[in-house]
Amino acid sequence: MIVIHSLSGGGAERVAADLSAYWVQRGYRVTLVTQAAAGADVYPLHPSVKRYALGTAAFSSGKFSAIVANLRRVWALRRLIKRERPTIVLGMMTTASILSIVAARGLSCRVLATEHTHPPSQELPEMWLRLRRWAYPQAAAVVALTSGTAAWLKENVPGSRVTVIPNAVRWPLDNAEPVLPPPPKNGRYRLLAAGRLHPHKGFDLLIQAFEAVARYFPDWDLVILGEGERREELQDQIDTAGLSARVSMPGRVGNVADWYTQSDLYVLSSRVEGLSNTLLEAMASGLAPVAFDCETGPREIVRHGIDGVLVSPPEDDEALAAHLSDMMAHREQRVAYARRAVDVRDRFSTTRVMALWGHLFEDR
Secondary structure, rough: EEEEOOOOOOOHHHHHHHHHHHHHHHHOEEEEEEEOOHHHHHOOOOOOOOEEOOOOOOOOHHHHHHEEEHHHHHHHHHHHHHHOOOOOEEEEEEEHHHHHHOOOOOOEEEEEEEEOOOHHOOOHHHHHHHHHHHHHOOOOOEOOOOOOHHHHHHHHHOOEEEOOOOOOOOOOOOOOOOOOOOOOOOEEEEEEEOOOOOOOOOOHHHHHHHHEEEOOOOEEEEEOOOOOOOHHHHHHHHHHHOOOOOEEEEEEEOOOOHOOOOOOOEOOOOOOOOOOOHHHHHHHHHOEEEOOOOOOOOOHHEEEOOEEEEEEEOOHHHHHHHHHHHHHHHHHHHHHHHHHHHHHHHOOHHHHHHHHHHHHHHHH
């Protein structure tokens, strides 16, 4: 049983859909449970995956109502666990992991918790931080995406049995709705970024960096794929910089594979990351990457000077501009890095990653 808040978009949500499809195709009985209604789903599930929506995702207006809401979530999930009788319950992300541990308390199933972001970057109420310290040591295992997150958990949530299992790279990528074909480049070059329009993704820093180099590379354009709450602010920044003809934000696209293959360089400007799915996908598609060397994530994917560039210090738009300028100016270097970047198809292959999950399932 996989437990997650919703399937309404995001890296962990897509991983949940991918994991459920993989396991059901290999003979497991798989149930996926969300608090949110199924009508909000962005990612389709394999038809053999049993789907439950608890309908417990209502917003809480105060501390007391939050406690009541979480008790309802635990009770609803516990009833479902008793009825479905899974051997393993997998919580996806912090709150779902904690709720799963509490709901399964005293039952015969094993509970696996997962962290999909680096905990210091999370904005969680103190109640959830305390619950994590209490709950995670009771889980059969806590899965981190990166060694950096694993080290943090071992230090800050003592007693947790932590293991590292990265996300598998999706390759080849499937197309989904909405489909938006990339416009013809007409001899121009395309710098591509993708992700939720959120402060963590650092697109404001990316726009500043591109503004600094745009005059020197008049045949390059920047495209930022994704949707989110920072759209208006970012568009204002683009307009103020006079870059509206060269920087575009088409929104969320389901055919991102077409954009990867029709771009010339990938950039990850994140302030914080777990393990970036878009970075893995871009490299698997044959794009050389330039990425901020934030605390976790990119350094476990990009081999600096071999298949891409890690920019240090992170959050420094001038350093990002300098490295982008170097890559944009040297086509031979982009091609050489891109040729090696596709190694992620093997380094983060589904076969390798699912073998790690298999070992964890069998480890008693």
